[in-house]
Amino acid sequence: MVQSYMTKGANTLLHALGRISGELHNRGIQNNQARRRLKMVSNMQRFLRNHPFLFAFFALIASRVAGLGTVAIIQQLQPGMNIKDDLGWLLMFLYASVIVSLVYWTNTANEVGLKKPSSAKEWLLVTPMLALPLMIFIETGIQSWGLAQNLVLAIAAIGVAINEEVLFRGILLRGFMKWGSWVAILVPSALFAFAHSTNAFIGGDATFALYQTIWTFASGVTLSAMRLRNNSLYPVIVFHIILDGVEYFSTGEYGVHAEAISSTWLQLFAAVNIILAAYSLLLFYKRNKRNAIETAIPIGT
Numbered sequence: 001m002v003q004s005y006m007t008k009g010a011n012t013l014l015h016a017l018g019r020i021s022g023e024l025h026n027r028g029i030q031n032n033q034a035r036r037r038l039k040m041v042s043n044m045q046r047f048l049r050n051h052p053f054l055f056a057f058f059a060l061i062a063s064r065v066a067g068l069g070t071v072a073i074i075q076q077l078q079p080g081m082n083i084k085d086d087l088g089w090l091l092m093f094l095y096a097s098v099i100v101s102l103v104y105w106t107n108t109a110n111e112v113g114l115k116k117p118s119s120a121k122e123w124l125l126v127t128p129m130l131a132l133p134l135m136i137f138i139e140t141g142i143q144s145w146g147l148a149q150n151l152v153l154a155i156a157a158i159g160v161a162i163n164e165e166v167l168f169r170g171i172l173l174r175g176f177m178k179w180g181s182w183v184a185i186l187v188p189s190a191l192f193a194f195a196h197s198t199n200a201f202i203g204g205d206a207t208f209a210l211y212q213t214i215w216t217f218a219s220g221v222t223l224s225a226m227r228l229r230n231n232s233l234y235p236v237i238v239f240h241i242i243l244d245g246v247e248y249f250s251t252g253e254y255g256v257h258a259e260a261i262s263s264t265w266l267q268l269f270a271a272v273n274i275i276l277a278a279y280s281l282l283l284f285y286k287r288n289k290r291n292a293i294e295t296a297i298p299i300g301t
Contacts, residue, residue: 218270
């Protein structure tokens, strides 16, 4: 009888130990899988940090998939809604949100420029650029379009500005810096201009698109030089929001322009952009020269 109880007790103990061993084994497998997943995520973060061009491409694709996918789901639920009239603002907001999230996910916010300018003075140096939204205001004026539409226009302006600045003056500019500052200023600006030149093929006014290509290259140079000078995207993002905001509130619409504007005004606007590009390049050159002099002065002199 005693032997029988001992046998049962031993079997019960062995069974319990077997269950514990099995659970520990399963937990070990799960922990190993979790560690592998974390390592894979960490490797991907490191890879994107070290390859800014692939990061830019990945951010572009991921933001578009997320934005267009969300809009497609909404359109399935509400077939009467379209991107141009109803959902464009949401698309722009999602694009910006995904790109900024990826920047913070890869721990590249500082390198991209999502930090405060080197000094408060840098904000003042951007003020001459406000001549551009002022020109739009004088030419077309701005007005209120009702609370709902005003909110849509504001979100669209913020989304477009953040999306374009982080992508072009942040991620791409950082990648081109390996070839020097001038390449980092000019090449992303050319890509920025090319991206806007396609407006002529998707319903925009051809003359407007031509001049827009000219001034977007010039403004790209302006914004890139300013971004490198003050080591921050914040001033150029704020300026971009103001510029697009005035433009959107002047027409009540966002996106591609189909209306005609006088050639004289377009030429003047392009000329002012070129002048501002020269202004920003001068500021950038002076900062670079001063930094070079300070670096060359021996410590203790």
